[in-house]
Amino acid sequence: MALLELENVHSYYGNIHALKGISLTVEQGEIVTLIGANGAGKSTTLKTISGIIDPRKGSVRLEGEDLVAYRAHEVVSKGVIQVPEGRRIFTRLTVRENLEMGAFLRNDTQEIKKDLEWVFSLFPRLEERQNQVGGTLSGGEQQMLATGRALMARPRILLMDEPSMGLAPVLVDLIFDTIKDLNEQGMTILLVEQNALLALDVADRGYVLETGMITLAGDAKELAANPQVKEAYLGG
Amino acid sequence: MTQEKKPTWKDAIQLGVIGGVLVLFVSLVGMVQAFDGRYIISETLTLGQLLLFLPPLIVGYISATRTDAQHRVSGILFGSVSGLVTGAILAALLLLGSAINLRAMFINASPELMDILMFGQETLAVATAVLVIGGALLSVLGAVIRLSPPLIRSAILSGVSAVIIMGIMQELLKITFGGRDWYMPIDDFLYEQKGLSWMGVVVTFLLGVAISLWRARSASRPKKTVVKTRSRERQRYVQIGSFVLGAILLLILPQFLGPYPSEILNTVGIYVIMGIGLNIVVGYAGLLDLGYVAFFAIGAYVVGVLTTTGSLATVMWSWWLALPFAVLVSLLAGVILGIPVLKMRGDYLAIVTLGFGEIIRVVALSNWLKPYIGGAQGILQVPKPQIGDFVFKDPEQIFYLVAIGIGIVAFVAFRLRDARVGRAWKALREDEDVAEAMGINLVNTKLLAFATGAAFAGLSGAIFATKLGSIFPHSFNLIVSINVLSLIIVGGIGSIPGVLVGAFMLVGLPELLREFADYRMLMYGALLVVMMLVKPEGFIPEKTHKAELTDRGDVDFDSEIEPIAPAITEI
Numbered sequence: 001m002a003l004l005e006l007e008n009v010h011s012y013y014g015n016i017h018a019l020k021g022i023s024l025t026v027e028q029g030e031i032v033t034l035i036g037a038n039g040a041g042k043s044t045t046l047k048t049i050s051g052i053i054d055p056r057k058g059s060v061r062l063e064g065e066d067l068v069a070y071r072a073h074e075v076v077s078k079g080v081i082q083v084p085e086g087r088r089i090f091t092r093l094t095v096r097e098n099l100e101m102g103a104f105l106r107n108d109t110q111e112i113k114k115d116l117e118w119v120f121s122l123f124p125r126l127e128e129r130q131n132q133v134g135g136t137l138s139g140g141e142q143q144m145l146a147t148g149r150a151l152m153a154r155p156r157i158l159l160m161d162e163p164s165m166g167l168a169p170v171l172v173d174l175i176f177d178t179i180k181d182l183n184e185q186g187m188t189i190l191l192v193e194q195n196a197l198l199a200l201d202v203a204d205r206g207y208v209l210e211t212g213m214i215t216l217a218g219d220a221k222e223l224a225a226n227p228q229v230k231e232a233y234l235g236g
Numbered sequence: 237m238t239q240e241k242k243p244t245w246k247d248a249i250q251l252g253v254i255g256g257v258l259v260l261f262v263s264l265v266g267m268v269q270a271f272d273g274r275y276i277i278s279e280t281l282t283l284g285q286l287l288l289f290l291p292p293l294i295v296g297y298i299s300a301t302r303t304d305a306q307h308r309v310s311g312i313l314f315g316s317v318s319g320l321v322t323g324a325i326l327a328a329l330l331l332l333g334s335a336i337n338l339r340a341m342f343i344n345a346s347p348e349l350m351d352i353l354m355f356g357q358e359t360l361a362v363a364t365a366v367l368v369i370g371g372a373l374l375s376v377l378g379a380v381i382r383l384s385p386p387l388i389r390s391a392i393l394s395g396v397s398a399v400i401i402m403g404i405m406q407e408l409l410k411i412t413f414g415g416r417d418w419y420m421p422i423d424d425f426l427y428e429q430k431g432l433s434w435m436g437v438v439v440t441f442l443l444g445v446a447i448s449l450w451r452a453r454s455a456s457r458p459k460k461t462v463v464k465t466r467s468r469e470r471q472r473y474v475q476i477g478s479f480v481l482g483a484i485l486l487l488i489l490p491q492f493l494g495p496y497p498s499e500i501l502n503t504v505g506i507y508v509i510m511g512i513g514l515n516i517v518v519g520y521a522g523l524l525d526l527g528y529v530a531f532f533a534i535g536a537y538v539v540g541v542l543t544t545t546g547s548l549a550t551v552m553w554s555w556w557l558a559l560p561f562a563v564l565v566s567l568l569a570g571v572i573l574g575i576p577v578l579k580m581r582g583d584y585l586a587i588v589t590l591g592f593g594e595i596i597r598v599v600a601l602s603n604w605l606k607p608y609i610g611g612a613q614g615i616l617q618v619p620k621p622q623i624g625d626f627v628f629k630d631p632e633q634i635f636y637l638v639a640i641g642i643g644i645v646a647f648v649a650f651r652l653r654d655a656r657v658g659r660a661w662k663a664l665r666e667d668e669d670v671a672e673a674m675g676i677n678l679v680n681t682k683l684l685a686f687a688t689g690a691a692f693a694g695l696s697g698a699i700f701a702t703k704l705g706s707i708f709p710h711s712f713n714l715i716v717s718i719n720v721l722s723l724i725i726v727g728g729i730g731s732i733p734g735v736l737v738g739a740f741m742l743v744g745l746p747e748l749l750r751e752f753a754d755y756r757m758l759m760y761g762a763l764l765v766v767m768m769l770v771k772p773e774g775f776i777p778e779k780t781h782k783a784e785l786t787d788r789g790d791v792d793f794d795s796e797i798e799p800i801a802p803a804i805t806e807i
């Protein structure tokens with residue numbers, strides 16, 4: 001059984017039919033990427049999984065259990081954790097407070113401490129800046145913080161929405177290295193990206209989303225070699 | 237950072253004009269004249285004159301603020317120009333007022349005012365010169381104070397403030413403590429018939445200086461080390477010791493103060509309880525509630541209905557028995573208001589809660605409920621609480637109720653803030669959507685904030701009902717909500733000690749200023765504006781809110797950490 005499975009999901013914003021029957025699966029330990037142009041419905045897909053939007057039709061299942069009935073905060077408690085688009089850190093709280101907020105649902109103080117150390121080892125910059133308020137971090141540091149905060153919840157699956165957005169190439173590399181790193185440590189990741197080249201490079205499998213529908217799916221290497229994909233997303 | 241700060245003629249004249257507008261204002265609204273008989277220093281300085289002297293002084297002071305150490309002389313020079321302008325504007329008023337009758341437009345531009353502005357001179361020409369030169373001299377004085385070393389400057393300012401405050405407080409102290417044995421010698425020592433004696437001036441000035449020096453010293457001492465070196469056990473003893481000491485002080489305080497000050501304290505305390513409650517809703521959870529008075533009213537009315545022995549008597553319970561019901565009903569009302577506004581944010585929430593507050597007031601006034609809660613006539617004869625033979629009858633005894641009430645709500649508020657729900661509130665306040673993504677149940681978190689806040693207001697209302705002995709709907713209008721909100725903002729939003737300070741300033745101070753009748757609200761308003769300009773984050777700010785208001789943003793809360801390297805845009 002797949003860890004995460006979407007079947008024929010239809011989501012709307014009022015009358016706008018944003019997802020028109022999405023089906024996808026993420027297996028335990030995989031990196032799966034969802035690529036597509038602006039407005040294709042990538043963020044909507046993640047929001048639907050997280051319970052922020054309820055689909056009108058279709059099902060979202062985590063290890064067979066339907067998530068649609070759950071409210072957003074309950075989905076979090078199931079271990080489905082999102083790193084939102086545009087980071088959305090708590091700008092007035094310190095880095096450390098932000099990270100601790102990520103572990104809000106947990107009670108195991110000792111383990112939280114260990115995870116904090118672990119996040120600091122992944123992103124040493126955050127440790128240096130732990131008493132600085134989030135809003136004063138650079139864009140790259142904010143992305144690290146948003147990722148770190150999600151990790152503090154001990155996700156079973158991590159949903160990342162365009163982590164490369166607005167970052168300098170060096171930083172994008174750093175973030176993607178971390179993604180690979182996390183995956184090697186066993187983390188399952190659903191990665192939404194516009195930067196198809198990079199995303200297909202780290203991912204095991206990929207889906208191409210166009211105006212609310214999945215038009216291509218398959219092995220990441222094959223997708224990267226697909227002429228259609230090449231033309232549309234990889235600049236020829 | 238070697239930016240030169242050099243004042244320009246334009247700045248100086250601009251400041252002078254501002255000072256001029258100020259002196260015109262205090263003159264023409266009648267304050268100068270009204271307070272002419274009110275001596276600060278016996279036979280020497282009246283409050284009216286002080287109002288005229290302050291603007292040029294302040295203008296000179298500000299003028300000098302705009303210079304740095306290298307331009308001391310020009311700072312003083314420019315200061316004097318500002319004061320000169322201020323004085324000239326006042327002189328113009330004198331000349332104009334003497335030549336033609338201004339009273340058609342300014343009722344207070346009376347011959348008496350002109351007489352005051354003559355400052356005892358025979359001819360207009362001399363008086364004009366006195367005003368202009370006096371203005372310049374005063375502002376030079378202001379500039380010199382500003383340019384003196386910080387320690388001396390704050391000592392002088394503190395000393396002068398002490399003299400002014402003690403001078404203004406003469407009547408108040410007499411009314412308040414007049415009947416007390418211990419006060420008479422103090423009064424004899426400090427005051428003449430009207431105003432401070434010279435002895436009093438010297439003593440209060442020195443007192444002010446001493447306070448300033450003491451504060452400077454304790455500020456320069458490192459704070460934490462003292463506590464750290466103490467053992468746990470000793471700390472605990474110190475804690476218990478200071479608690480017991482505080483309790484004893486609170487116990488004897490009302491007896492010592494007498495009825496009138498105790499009454500003021502009680503009023504302040506009722507607002508403190510509400511403030512701590514609203515602070516949870518607005519300060520912790522970030523939900524702007526403008527109808528908070530509703531829960532205060534509900535608490536008061538529940539106690540009224542259940543306890544009154546008057547014409548609307550029902551079950552005639554004791555106050556103690558009614559109290560938990562008052563709190564519970566308010567709490568439920570908090571939840572009931574909370575449910576429909578769960579999805580609302582910011583402005584919308586404020587408007588809906590505002591409406592809720594009005595609904596409760598209108599319902600209280602309505603004929604519909606009149607048989608139960610008396611409509612506009614309200615509920616009379618609310619009994620006083622009693623424990624055994626001890627009756628909480630007079631302000632001195634009600635004070636204990638208020639103090640215990642504050643103790644309880646402050647304790648609960650502190651515990652909640654540090655508990656899990658406190659963190660949930662914090663996340664909610666910062667970003668509702670992200671809070672949800674942290675797994676926080678928004679519905680419960682919001683409702684808990686509304687419920688706790690409402691319960692505290694209910695407790696406050698219950699005490700208010702018995703304190704007054706009767707309940708009238710007009711006690712529960714919008715101004716109460718606004719006052720409570722203002723006091724938490726002035727005190728420092730999110731901070732419990734801030735609530736205490738804010739309540740004293742916004743509720744206590746106006747009571748103390750009663751002597752100044754019509755001008756009271758004017759001064760109060762001015763004070764509020766100045767306060768928010770000088771300390772926008774409130775008197776005792778809570779750290780997260782402080783971060784929001786400091787323009788640099790890079791506040792480093794932990795002083796042990798090294799300062800952050802500036803200008804990081806991208807790592």
Ligand SMILES: Nc1ncnc2c1ncn2[C@@H]1O[C@H](COP(=O)(O)OP(=O)(O)OP(=O)(O)O)[C@@H](O)[C@H]1O
Pocket residue numbers: 013016018036037038039040041042043044045085194
């Ligand atoms: N809150 C909303 N209300 C109405 N329409 C919305 C809303 N959010 C998104 N949409 C619409 O739904 C569609 C899908 O949006 P979505 O945000 O999922 O795109 P995306 O693939 O994440 O794009 P991007 O790469 O720009 O982030 C778009 O047409 C968008 O205009």
Ligand SMILES: [Mg+2]
Pocket residue numbers: 042043044085161
């Ligand atoms: Mg998107």
